Amino acid sequence: MSRLNVVLALVLVLCALAVIQAQHRARNYFVELERLKKEARALDEQWGQLQLEQSTWANPARVDTLARAQLGLVAPVPDRIHVETLVGAP
Amino acid sequence: MSYQPRNARAHQLLKLNLAPWRMATVGGLLLGGLVLVSARAFYLQGLNTDYLQGKGDAVSNRNLTLPTHRGQVSDRHGQLLAISTPVESLWARPIELKLSAEQHARLAKVLGIPPQELSKKLARKTRGEFAVRRPVTPEQAVNIAAMGAPGLYLRREFRRYYPAGEVTAHVVGFTNVDDLGQEGVERAYQSWLVGREGERHILRDRHGNTIRDLAPIKTAQMGGNLALALDLKIQYLAHRELAAAIATHKAKGGSVVVLDAKTGEILALANQPIFNPNNRSNYQPGLMRNRAVIDTFEPGSTVKPFVAAAVLERGLFRPDSVIQTPDNFRVGTKLVRDDHPHPQLTVTEIIQKSSNIGAAKMAMTLTPQQFWDVLHRVGLGQLPGSGFPGETAGLLRPPGTWRPVEQATMAYGYGLSVSLLQMTRAYMAFANDGEVMPLSFLRREPQEITGERVFSPIVAREVRTMMEAVTQEGGTGQSIHVPGYRIAGKTGTAHKVLNGSYASDRYLSSFIGMAPASNPRLIIGVVIDEPSDGVYYGSSVAGPVFAQVMGASLRLLALPPDAPETATRMTQSTPTVVAPTVVARIGGGM
Numbered sequence: 001m002s003r004l005n006v007v008l009a010l011v012l013v014l015c016a017l018a019v020i021q022a023q024h025r026a027r028n029y030f031v032e033l034e035r036l037k038k039e040a041r042a043l044d045e046q047w048g049q050l051q052l053e054q055s056t057w058a059n060p061a062r063v064d065t066l067a068r069a070q071l072g073l074v075a076p077v078p079d080r081i082h083v084e085t086l087v088g089a090p
Numbered sequence: 091m092s093y094q095p096r097n098a099r100a101h102q103l104l105k106l107n108l109a110p111w112r113m114a115t116v117g118g119l120l121l122g123g124l125v126l127v128s129a130r131a132f133y134l135q136g137l138n139t140d141y142l143q144g145k146g147d148a149v150s151n152r153n154l155t156l157p158t159h160r161g162q163v164s165d166r167h168g169q170l171l172a173i174s175t176p177v178e179s180l181w182a183r184p185i186e187l188k189l190s191a192e193q194h195a196r197l198a199k200v201l202g203i204p205p206q207e208l209s210k211k212l213a214r215k216t217r218g219e220f221a222v223r224r225p226v227t228p229e230q231a232v233n234i235a236a237m238g239a240p241g242l243y244l245r246r247e248f249r250r251y252y253p254a255g256e257v258t259a260h261v262v263g264f265t266n267v268d269d270l271g272q273e274g275v276e277r278a279y280q281s282w283l284v285g286r287e288g289e290r291h292i293l294r295d296r297h298g299n300t301i302r303d304l305a306p307i308k309t310a311q312m313g314g315n316l317a318l319a320l321d322l323k324i325q326y327l328a329h330r331e332l333a334a335a336i337a338t339h340k341a342k343g344g345s346v347v348v349l350d351a352k353t354g355e356i357l358a359l360a361n362q363p364i365f366n367p368n369n370r371s372n373y374q375p376g377l378m379r380n381r382a383v384i385d386t387f388e389p390g391s392t393v394k395p396f397v398a399a400a401v402l403e404r405g406l407f408r409p410d411s412v413i414q415t416p417d418n419f420r421v422g423t424k425l426v427r428d429d430h431p432h433p434q435l436t437v438t439e440i441i442q443k444s445s446n447i448g449a450a451k452m453a454m455t456l457t458p459q460q461f462w463d464v465l466h467r468v469g470l471g472q473l474p475g476s477g478f479p480g481e482t483a484g485l486l487r488p489p490g491t492w493r494p495v496e497q498a499t500m501a502y503g504y505g506l507s508v509s510l511l512q513m514t515r516a517y518m519a520f521a522n523d524g525e526v527m528p529l530s531f532l533r534r535e536p537q538e539i540t541g542e543r544v545f546s547p548i549v550a551r552e553v554r555t556m557m558e559a560v561t562q563e564g565g566t567g568q569s570i571h572v573p574g575y576r577i578a579g580k581t582g583t584a585h586k587v588l589n590g591s592y593a594s595d596r597y598l599s600s601f602i603g604m605a606p607a608s609n610p611r612l613i614i615g616v617v618i619d620e621p622s623d624g625v626y627y628g629s630s631v632a633g634p635v636f637a638q639v640m641g642a643s644l645r646l647l648a649l650p651p652d653a654p655e656t657a658t659r660m661t662q663s664t665p666t667v668v669a670p671t672v673v674a675r676i677g678g679g680m
Contacts, residue, residue: 026302027301027302030300030301030302031299031300031301034299034300045175045176048162048173048174048175049175051162051170051173052170052173052175052251052253054170055169055170055173055253055254056253058169059253059254059255060254060257060322060323060326061257061326061330064326064330075642075645078573078574081574083574083650083651085650
């Protein structure tokens with residue numbers, strides 16, 4: 001009887017240790033999860049800022065000015081436009 | 091008393107010579123103190139546990155607000171028109187504020203203002219805190235954070251940016267400092283765009299790490315994104331050409347509306363004058379008005395195609411019916427006049443040459459109810475249904491109140507009022523073979539839409555052919571060309587009302603047209619308010635804006651030209667047929 005008690009006490013201690021271990025791991029994972037969530041938020045914000053930057057560069061007014069002034073582009077005159085008609089195309 | 095001290099003398103010294111009441115008092119006080127302390131301890135630990143527990147929780151438990159931000163607004167191809175992005179702003183709490191002279195000088199330098207001005211800003215005596223600068227640039231934020239001055243705080247907040255700026259300002263609108271939509275789409279779709287903050291109740295360790303959630307997380311709901319029907323490229327073209335025309339003709343203002351004739355989507359909507367939604371320091375409500383949707387005007391000759399449609403529909407005339415148009419045509423006492431009189435004109439020519447007499451004569455063959463019915467059917471006097479805040483229904487009086495002279499003047503566009511958006515929408519009846527699609531500021535899938543039949547396809551096409559004649563030899567709009575495409579449209583030049591009567595020198599010039607005329611894809615309405623450089627005809631003021639925007643937009647949409655007789659060379663090529671190479675066959679089924 002007393003031997004069984006000793007064994008059970010040992011098992012109990014082991015279980016307690018396992019619970020502590022599991023709890024500890026859970027906390028670590030939780031901290032990691034929090035960190036990743038924060039990172040995701042930061043990346044999301046950065047994505048927004050990059051989109052903003054992209055649309056500022058690609059602003060039609062800016063593209064228009066650059067195309068005309070720097071690249072010397074002009075709209076083609078009608079007789080320089082070839083219209084290709086695909087036979088059988090809808 | 092059997093106890094006998096061994097050394098009676100020594101014991102004499104130790105003997106307390108105190109009165110018993112003193113002993114009792116001290117003992118009583120000590121005991122009383124003990125009872126008090128234990129009672130308090132028992133009270134705190136046993137009865138009023140919440141208090142200390144609360145203090146402890148205050149150290150380790152936190153309520154976090156999960157931030158959310160307003161949704162993005164983009165054009166139909168995903169180009170950004172409005173975005174909320176976090177920025178830092180600088181706040182001060184006057185009670186804690188202690189800046190050394192050196193810190194003060196440095197802060198002034200970082201903010202780029204003279205030290206005296208900074209002192210003035212910081213001298214504000216408010217309870218709580220106030221914003222010193224919102225927002226600060228990221229570099230400034232780093233510098234300020236490095237100073238670590240007490241009483242200065244950086245706070246992160248979301249700010250709304252409008253990358254397209256004034257180009258889309260009237261459609262997109264703007265928000266106020268509290269992120270509430272004030273104008274335009276921002277206001278119309280406020281409840282969709284706005285997010286909802288979430289909340290978390292968490293446990294923290296002493297390093298400030300979150301250990302676990304104490305209550306279910308209320309997740310933050312991000313604001314919904316919105317894809318508008320606008321095409322930023324067409325919008326820019328419309329904005330640019332309108333601005334140029336306003337400058338050339340020294341006009342007071344103007345608007346351009348570009349509609350997709352098949353779907354009713356608003357591809358572009360530009361107004362002048364403009365404002366910059368990113369910097370509203372010089373706030374002028376007048377500039378922010380979306381004139382194309384909110385302002386009304388008397389449409390003038392652009393009503394005439396509806397008169398033609400009304401009489402064709404009832405079989406009263408055919409496009410080639412000849413109508414006498416004498417220059418002494420009177421309705422009641424009112425003499426109807428034409429700028430360029432012709433003795434007789436066909437119905438087509440009445441539209442082509444924009445004859446007031448012809449239009450009035452045709453309208454007089456209808457009863458007021460019949461005429462009203464056609465105008466009402468195409469949406470005049472009714473809300474256009476775009477959902478834009480403040481859109482106007484214009485004015486179309488009930489037919490019972492019309493006098494004959496009013497019926498005649500209404501045939502050439504006086505006595506009723508419309509918005510440009512409403513009028514452009516009405517022209518969809520001609521462009522889309524008699525079917526008017528509901529307007530939309532939002533992009534939508536073609537299968538979602540059901541239109542409303544207004545005219546029979548035959549009538550719609552007949553009127554469209556008449557409007558095509560407007561831009562051909564002998565028409566009022568013969569100067570308006572879009573190379574490679576057939577266009578149909580109608581000019582309008584209306585006198586403005588000034589102090590209750592028509593001013594002879596103030597005009598509204600308009601042009602509403604569609605292309606390619608064989609199967610219209612776009613409808614563009616242009617109105618220019620008070621051109622004042624001597625030219626005021628719709629064909630020479632509004633027409634060129636139409637032609638420029640239409641030409642460029644058709645090119646952008648890569649629509650095949652339908653006017654082969656123009657200079658554009660058509661080459662027909664056999665497509666190079668490339669046999670599809672089967673790279674991998676998945677599942678074997680085909």
